[in-house]
Amino acid sequence: MQGEMEDLGLHAKMSMTQSQLRADEAKLIKSVCAGEREAFYELVRPYERMIYATAISVAKNPADAEEIAQEAVLKAFSHLCGFRGESKFSTWLVQITYNEAKMRLKKARRHLHESIDDQQQSEDGDFWPRDYADWRPIPSELLEQNEIRQAVQDAINSLSPGYRETLVLRDVQHLSVKETSAILGISEPAVKTRLHRARLLLRDRLAPGIDGFWTKGQPYRKARAW
Amino acid sequence: MATIEISCVEVWREISNYLDEEISPEMRERMEAHFKACAHCTAILDGTRNVVGLVGDGRVFRMPDGFSNRLYKKLQKLL
Numbered sequence: 001m002q003g004e005m006e007d008l009g010l011h012a013k014m015s016m017t018q019s020q021l022r023a024d025e026a027k028l029i030k031s032v033c034a035g036e037r038e039a040f041y042e043l044v045r046p047y048e049r050m051i052y053a054t055a056i057s058v059a060k061n062p063a064d065a066e067e068i069a070q071e072a073v074l075k076a077f078s079h080l081c082g083f084r085g086e087s088k089f090s091t092w093l094v095q096i097t098y099n100e101a102k103m104r105l106k107k108a109r110r111h112l113h114e115s116i117d118d119q120q121q122s123e124d125g126d127f128w129p130r131d132y133a134d135w136r137p138i139p140s141e142l143l144e145q146n147e148i149r150q151a152v153q154d155a156i157n158s159l160s161p162g163y164r165e166t167l168v169l170r171d172v173q174h175l176s177v178k179e180t181s182a183i184l185g186i187s188e189p190a191v192k193t194r195l196h197r198a199r200l201l202l203r204d205r206l207a208p209g210i211d212g213f214w215t216k217g218q219p220y221r222k223a224r225a226w
Numbered sequence: 227m228a229t230i231e232i233s234c235v236e237v238w239r240e241i242s243n244y245l246d247e248e249i250s251p252e253m254r255e256r257m258e259a260h261f262k263a264c265a266h267c268t269a270i271l272d273g274t275r276n277v278v279g280l281v282g283d284g285r286v287f288r289m290p291d292g293f294s295n296r297l298y299k300k301l302q303k304l305l
Contacts, residue, residue, distance in 0.1 A: 032298075037305045038305060040301070041298065041301070045294075048289060048293065048297065049284065049287065050291065052287065053287040056287060061249075066290060066296070069297065070296070070297055070300050073297060073300075073301060074300065074301065074304055077301065077304060078304075103304045120256065121250060129284050132239060143283055143285045143286065144285070145282070149285060149288070151285055152280055152281065152286050153286060153287070154283065156286075164249055167281065168281075171278055171281045171282050172281055172282060172286070172287060174282065190267060192242070192243065192248075195242055196239075196241070196243070198241035199241075199245075199274050199277050199278060200238070200240050200241070200242075200270070200274060202277045202281070203270065203273040203274045203276070203277045206273075206276075206280070207273045207276075
């Protein structure tokens with residue numbers, strides 16, 4: 001009972017913080033549209049990482065992701081006064097970034113005569129794990145190591161676009177199923193299926209390396225070459 | 227009441243929903259009974275939970291050095 005009350009209290013506090021944030025952002029948007037253009041810095045600053053992560057989930061390489069992020073922020077500024085507050089400001093920014101990234105990718109692929117659909121993995125049938133490596137909890141300090149961060153990024157990059165983008169929006173950006181479904185333009189059940197498969201595929205690719213080889217100082221490629 | 231048994235394939239199908247707490251209390255109970263008896267599925271559950279923790283950590287997608295400065299320089303031209 002006490003736990004439930006604490007949960008309710010925490011939930012109320014979070015909703016309060018969320019509504020306060022939305023009110024603060026609405027005020028800043030109003031200021032920018034009224035001509036105080038520098039206020040746009042303040043509005044975008046908390047979401048830089050979110051914008052970058054969205055861009056890299058599509059582009060896969062840091063240089064392209066940075067260009068996409070810059071272009072998306074410029075577009076967000078140009079269209080800010082048209083923002084109606086129907087979604088959170090952060091979701092709107094992610095949507096702009098995602099669209100920008102996809103547009104660039106399409107252009108690049110048209111140039112290479114490739115289709116994005118060629119790389120989609122089938123979503124039919126059950127997922128069978130490749131192995132049952134026992135993965136003990138990893139100390140979070142491991143993420144301070146460049147090699148580990150790179151291995152996680154490589155594993156994410158190895159997923160097909162649909163899985164990768166869903167995983168980044170849900171598990172990296174912590175967007176809801178509904179928000180992710182709106183941004184990607186797919187149904188909510190499809191978001192859940194893709195997320196499920198992305199997580200299991202990543203586990204398959206990361207588990208043997210993280211638990212065995214990386215922590216013993218051997219290169220992860222020896223454990224699993226993806 | 228006895229918990230109805232569930233197969234490994236059914237458990238794998240629901241692992242993600244289990245982690246997101248998007249399954250019925252009955253299904254949760256069946257899965258938990260399965261995890262107690264199945265080391266393979268427990269390993270998959272632990273690994274999947276670790277994946278969610280790893281990718282959700284802000285450090286995985288670190289922005290390149292100087293990212294903010296370059297972004298604001300670009301924006302400055304427009305402002």
